[in-house]
Amino acid sequence: MEFLSGSKEEFFEFMNSLSKKDRIAIISHTDLDGLTSAVLMEEMLSETNIKPKFINFINYGNDMFNIVYKKLKSKKIGKAFLLDINESSDYEGFRKIQENFGTFLVDHHPSKAYDKGVIKTKTKDCSALTLYRIGEGQYHLERWKGLVCATMITEFSYTDDSNLAFIQKLYPRVTRESILNSIPGKVSQLISSGLIYLHGREKRIYHLVKKGKINELKRYDKIIRSEVEKVSDEFKEKAEYSSDKELYFFYSPLKKFDISSFIITTLSVQQKDKTFVFLSDLKDKKGFVKVSARNQSGNVDLNLLMKKGISGLKNASAGGHVKASGASFMKRDLDKFKENLLEL
Secondary structure, three states: OOEEEOOHHHHHHHHHOOOOOOOEEEEEEOOHHHHHHHHHHHHHHHHOOOOOOEEEEEOOOOOHHHHHHHHHHHOOOOEEEEEOOOHHHHHHHHHHHHHHOEEEEEEOOOOOOOOOOEEEEOOOOOHHHHHHHHHEOOEOOHHHHHHHHHHHHHOOHHHOHHHHHHHHHHOOOOOOOOHHHOHHHHHHHHHHHHHHHOOOOHHHHHHHHHOOOHHHHHHHHHHHHHHHHHHHHHHHHHOEEEOOOOEEEEEEOOOOOOOHHHHHHHHHHHOOOOEEEEEEEOOOOOOEEEEEEEOOOOOOOHHHHHHHHOOOOOOOEEEEOOOEEEEEEEHHHHHHHHHHHHOO
């Protein structure tokens, strides 16, 4: 595994600086990669006889670190691990966190935060895999390897040969073609459905996963699958298509569940050379829309495309990977966002 920034040595130096007296937090992303990263981080701290005082899951936004800052202050936190968080969505806020708390960031999103206390890897090496690789041999993480493999499926880490080999050591029969229907593929589906159904209550899923009660998520999966089927049919009927850009553009009003990423990930696997842009109302931020974009070919840099889309828009943020990215902006700017995407 190649580190674009930071090293194992820096990570262990930070770990060794911690003591039982420190009030430590784990701040992680709301998706499966963020959840698994938090599980691994808490395990490593536990084996060092340190219990984090605060574990929290956050979503991306242009003010996300302002929210984190207030929470850390209120909990009297001194040091924090930031996991699977694309700090470029709110870089000024990230710098404020760094200046006021002892922090260590582990992440795989394209970034400019290549300084001390930051480990960055390539997109293909998701944060959970990175933490597992850092900690293996030093901590007893083996029981979480299946969870890491499931995470690598949602993050498309398995498209890399060495990462597929990592999964095949635990699941020898898995192939790139069969992986979505494999054991880790089904685990990935269950947890992801649970995270969608219980959006904003990720700690409930976190505790179920830690207790090995993943099957309890089947009831949520059934509901989410049904909703995905309905909205997928709506997408196929109403999505606008730009033949010049080979891009599908679809806006769906507020739904009960945020399933946009779920849907376009499936569609983009079926048509790898096409770009899918799915917009939906933000449930917890009135007057704003969320964008999920996918293109599995890698021929279009969606990280740059989303930043192009929000160019000139106020209170907007964007970021992600080459093949998968996202954005958010005020709903009143929807037409301008679309115009920015499609301009030559």
